Amino acid sequence: MLMRITLTIFALAVVGLGQTIKTVPTKPTSPTSGKEMFNEYCAVCHGKDGQGGGPAATALKKKPADLTQLTVHNSGKFPDTRVARYIEGEDQLDAHGTRDMPIWGSIFKSMAGGSATTRMRVANLTDYIKSLQAAK
Numbered sequence: 001m002l003m004r005i006t007l008t009i010f011a012l013a014v015v016g017l018g019q020t021i022k023t024v025p026t027k028p029t030s031p032t033s034g035k036e037m038f039n040e041y042c043a044v045c046h047g048k049d050g051q052g053g054g055p056a057a058t059a060l061k062k063k064p065a066d067l068t069q070l071t072v073h074n075s076g077k078f079p080d081t082r083v084a085r086y087i088e089g090e091d092q093l094d095a096h097g098t099r100d101m102p103i104w105g106s107i108f109k110s111m112a113g114g115s116a117t118t119r120m121r122v123a124n125l126t127d128y129i130k131s132l133q134a135a136k
């Protein structure tokens with residue numbers, strides 16, 4: 001388990017530097033299951049419950065966002081467009097030039113399925129995060 005987490009972080013770090021990776025050391029997931037993708041790709045940092053306490057969280061400079069509070073922090077409305085763009089990485093690279101979170105759009109595009117599948121992955125992950133929102 002520890003080994004696998006280490007490998008995952010390494011690969012993600014390479015992506016973060018803008019280099020290409022040939023293999024993704026995570027198991028393939030169904031693009032139709034937001035939950036399966038979340039547990040496989042996101043929980044290592046954000047935690048299975050989405051609250052930001054995954055096993056890799058302490059290795060990061062920045063604490064992973066608590067994904068259960070997005071609706072609360074957006075005046076009671078889940079910010080779906082912003083979340084989807086954030087996952088995909090279109091709003092990436094703020095003024096400081098880097099971000100700790102991987103650019104999932106590029107990783108998903110390197111998997112089988114093409115751009116329609118990438119969009120499906122992002123949409124289903126966004127829906128899953130929506131389902132994790134804390135009650136107001």
Ligand code: HEC
Pocket residue numbers: 012037038041042043044045046056060062063064065067070083086087099100101102104125
């Ligand atoms: C390597 C650790 C890591 C992984 C893996 C990761 N994230 Fe993140 N994520 C972060 C960090 C750290 C932040 C806080 C912002 C920043 O500095 O990047 C963040 C922020 C976010 C945000 C922005 C929340 C907001 O406040 O708007 C969303 C949405 C998100 N992550 C979704 C995901 C999804 C979906 C996945 C899996 C496909 C994922 N993350 C995988 C580390 C990670």
